[in-house]
Amino acid sequence: xxxxxxxxxxxxxxxxSKEHPSGxxxxxVLDITxxxxxxxxxxxxxxxxxxxxxxxxxxxxxxxxxxxxLKLPLSRVYGVATFYHLFSLKPSGAHSxxxxxxxxxxxxxxxxxxxxxxNHTGIHQGETTSDGQMSLMTARCLGACGIAPAVVYxxxxxxxxxxxxxxxxxxxxxxNH
Amino acid sequence: MDLAELQEIGEKQRxxxxxxxxxxxxxxGCLSSKxxxxxxxLDTAVKEAGLEKEVEVCSVGCMKFCGxxxxxxxxxxxxxxxxxxxENAPSIISAIKGGKATAIELxxxxxFFTRQKPIVLENIGKIxxxxxxxxxxxGGYQQLYQVINDLPPAEVIEEITKSGLRGRGGAGYPTGxxxxxxxxxxxxxxxxxxxxxxxxxxAFMDRAVLExxxxxxxxxxxxxxxAIGASEGFIYVRAEYPLAxxxxxTAIKQAKKYGILGSQIFESTFDFKINIRIGAGxxxxxxxxxxxxxxxxxxxxxxxxxxxxxxxxxWGCPTLINNVETFANIAAILREGAEWYASIGTEKSxxxxxxxxxxxxxxxxxxxxxxxxxxxxxxxxxxxxxxGGEVKAVQTGGPSGGCIPASLLDTTVDYESLxxxxxxxxxxxxxxxxxxxxxxxVARFYMEFCRGETCGKCVPCRAGTVQMYHTLTKLxxxxxxxxxxxxxxxxxxxxxxxxxCGLGQSAPNPVISxxxxxxxEYLSLLKKESLNxxxxxxx
Numbered sequence: 071x072x073x074x075x076x077x078x079x080x081x082x083x084x085x086x087s088k089e090h091p092s093g094x095x096x097x098x099v100l101d102i103t104x105x106x107x108x109x110x111x112x113x114x115x116x117x118x119x120x121x122x123x124x125x126x127x128x129x130x131x132x133x134x135x136x137x138x139x140l141k142l143p144l145s146r147v148y149g150v151a152t153f154y155h156l157f158s159l160k161p162s163g164a165h166s167x168x169x170x171x172x173x174x175x176x177x178x179x180x181x182x183x184x185x186x187x188x189n190h191t192g193i194h195q196g197e198t199t200s201d202g203q204m205s206l207m208t209a210r211c212l213g214a215c216g217i218a219p220a221v222v223y224x225x226x227x228x229x230x231x232x233x234x235x236x237x238x239x240x241x242x243x244x245x246n247h
Numbered sequence: 248m249d250l251a252e253l254q255e256i257g258e259k260q261r262x263x264x265x266x267x268x269x270x271x272x273x274x275x276g277c278l279s280s281k282x283x284x285x286x287x288x289l290d291t292a293v294k295e296a297g298l299e300k301e302v303e304v305c306s307v308g309c310m311k312f313c314g315x316x317x318x319x320x321x322x323x324x325x326x327x328x329x330x331x332x333x334e335n336a337p338s339i340i341s342a343i344k345g346g347k348a349t350a351i352e353l354x355x356x357x358x359f360f361t362r363q364k365p366i367v368l369e370n371i372g373k374i375x376x377x378x379x380x381x382x383x384x385x386g387g388y389q390q391l392y393q394v395i396n397d398l399p400p401a402e403v404i405e406e407i408t409k410s411g412l413r414g415r416g417g418a419g420y421p422t423g424x425x426x427x428x429x430x431x432x433x434x435x436x437x438x439x440x441x442x443x444x445x446x447x448x449x450a451f452m453d454r455a456v457l458e459x460x461x462x463x464x465x466x467x468x469x470x471x472x473x474a475i476g477a478s479e480g481f482i483y484v485r486a487e488y489p490l491a492x493x494x495x496x497t498a499i500k501q502a503k504k505y506g507i508l509g510s511q512i513f514e515s516t517f518d519f520k521i522n523i524r525i526g527a528g529x530x531x532x533x534x535x536x537x538x539x540x541x542x543x544x545x546x547x548x549x550x551x552x553x554x555x556x557x558x559x560x561x562w563g564c565p566t567l568i569n570n571v572e573t574f575a576n577i578a579a580i581l582r583e584g585a586e587w588y589a590s591i592g593t594e595k596s597x598x599x600x601x602x603x604x605x606x607x608x609x610x611x612x613x614x615x616x617x618x619x620x621x622x623x624x625x626x627x628x629x630x631x632x633x634x635g636g637e638v639k640a641v642q643t644g645g646p647s648g649g650c651i652p653a654s655l656l657d658t659t660v661d662y663e664s665l666x667x668x669x670x671x672x673x674x675x676x677x678x679x680x681x682x683x684x685x686x687x688x689v690a691r692f693y694m695e696f697c698r699g700e701t702c703g704k705c706v707p708c709r710a711g712t713v714q715m716y717h718t719l720t721k722l723x724x725x726x727x728x729x730x731x732x733x734x735x736x737x738x739x740x741x742x743x744x745x746x747x748c749g750l751g752q753s754a755p756n757p758v759i760s761x762x763x764x765x766x767x768e769y770l771s772l773l774k775k776e777s778l779n780x781x782x783x784x785x786x
Contacts, residue, residue, distance in 0.1 A: 110544075111544055112542065112543045112544035113544060114544035114545075115524075115525070115526075115527055115541065115544055116524075116525065118527070119486065119525060119527065146545070149545075149546055150544070150545060150546055153529065153546040153547065153702070154526075154527030154528050154529050154547075155527070155528035155529060156486055156487075156527045156528035157527055171448070172448035172449050173448040173449035173605075173606070173642065173645070173676065173678045173692070174448070174449045174603075174605035174606050174611075174676075174678055176448075176692055177606045177607060177678060177680055177684055177689075178606070178607070209487065210446065210448055210487075210528070210530065210696065210700070211446070211447070211448035211449060211450070211451075211487075212275075212487060213275060213445065213450070213451035213454040213485075213487065213488060214275050214276050214279060214451065215276075215313070215449055215450070215451050215603055215605035215611070215676075216276040216313020216314050216316060216451070216605065216611050216612050216613075217276050217279060217280065217313065217314075217316070218605060218606075218611075220279070226279070227275070227278075227279035228279060229276070229279050229280055
């Protein structure tokens, strides 16, 4: 487990070295974030954001690592990680497609876009295709109501989407679907 | 730095730049339509035409008419182009020298623009949000300088109280009173918190302000800090707004560099630093006690009030929490005076309100209107009505608000009138709906939202929203009976009156308001045999 490895790190390893003692660069990123926050417990959400950014999702080991470092009970870290919608405890697909379900998008037909995507990919919102290629998600509101309905493909917002357009965009991501 | 130096920076900013400015909107909406490519294309065109000395291309924040974006404005020529593409961008530059632009020109005298009264949005779309000098150039940070040097904290609060400004987060609590309460608490650690957790679906006012004029919010927060005796502030922003976060970070860094934020602001004894806290997607965090708990790094669970955050907030210290738009009003009020601000609006609702006008309406975008304007003026004149149809309802206030039917479009927009018709000001989302929209479906949509967003701490909200959602689904499937409808109404009452925080207390509002104005839609969905030919509902 990373946390024990961290404790037994060799003295020779400098704080500034690019390598984390465990050999995992992602943990190094996390260490820097926590150090910058002076290991303050109220920095938990910020640290979890960084962890998710580097690891893609919050695996149990990472939660344990963060809990130890910030001297927080694991239950507290787990509680926070599961409370917020943006944190995911499951790995996400290589590509992501987020359909905005805000009111403006909804009255302009984002429900139909989502339904078409669900039918096309065979997965429901919040799920990842079996080949791990694509995750289908929904957002409460992107605040891009002027271009409703909006869909985010791999972090890029696209406005005025139709069901056909959306399927066209995700087609290439899918393996044998 | 003193006032003369500040003004000098502003003056230099105004005089040193080329006389013609081509402004390209790079706020989230237009950016998603590739407005960064348009900016590049404009830059190239200026270079190719050798106009670098006369023409400057700059990226600005939201230019309001989001529905027609990406927008490009040529100043001082006074032309706005809509739906610009990178391909037709060069023609805008050649049009400056007498050519013809291939992009469509937007009518500046459209009611969408002329009916607006910009106070909060006065700089939006006009200045580059990533350059502090531009904000200083339009008089920014002068109010902060002046209050620190000339105005005792009590007088700042007095001025805000006299202006009649009320909290723009939705509930409309008098801002001056809130400030005075925190100021009266014993000296010691106090905090200023800016609520930028704009969770209302269908609202993007705060996002636009943060992305387009972040320094305005920082200045308002610093003035508040001075007035209440706080030396630290937090901005709690939604993680869904990455561009807003980025621009706020830039703004804070720049302000610190100039000695406008941090310690000894303007070489005075006043210290004020601002931290950014990023949310993680939870609507309930817009509620002030939940927001506090989230800043402290915990789950966003609200707690009962009192004690109010003004008494016991962040880490148990007195805390002032205001919304983005409230802080954005402060500098303008101090600059123009409380009387000026109080002269705008209605008797009890002063000033202006920013709305995000969206949904099935011809012109959608960001509007700032004086309080007291009617919904009809907003939807039909500014919004240009509904494409090929009639307005059925206007939804204001998001999940906490309600649907106002077309017959009540003459309702004026102020805190009291909206509450009287069963809706609320809310943070400012305004979604227009047409005849094709099923109101029961809309009620279910909001209930689905609240069901997913409840923090689960109190039972009425956790279980009530789920039950209401199921009953509405049953109705839509045509499986509900009269008893279900009665139960739905009873649940509305129960959840509204027994929930712990604002989320639960207002969650039934969309159901209550649709039941009140569109009872026939509910009735028509009841199982036929249950009606027995009589009209069962009288709402």
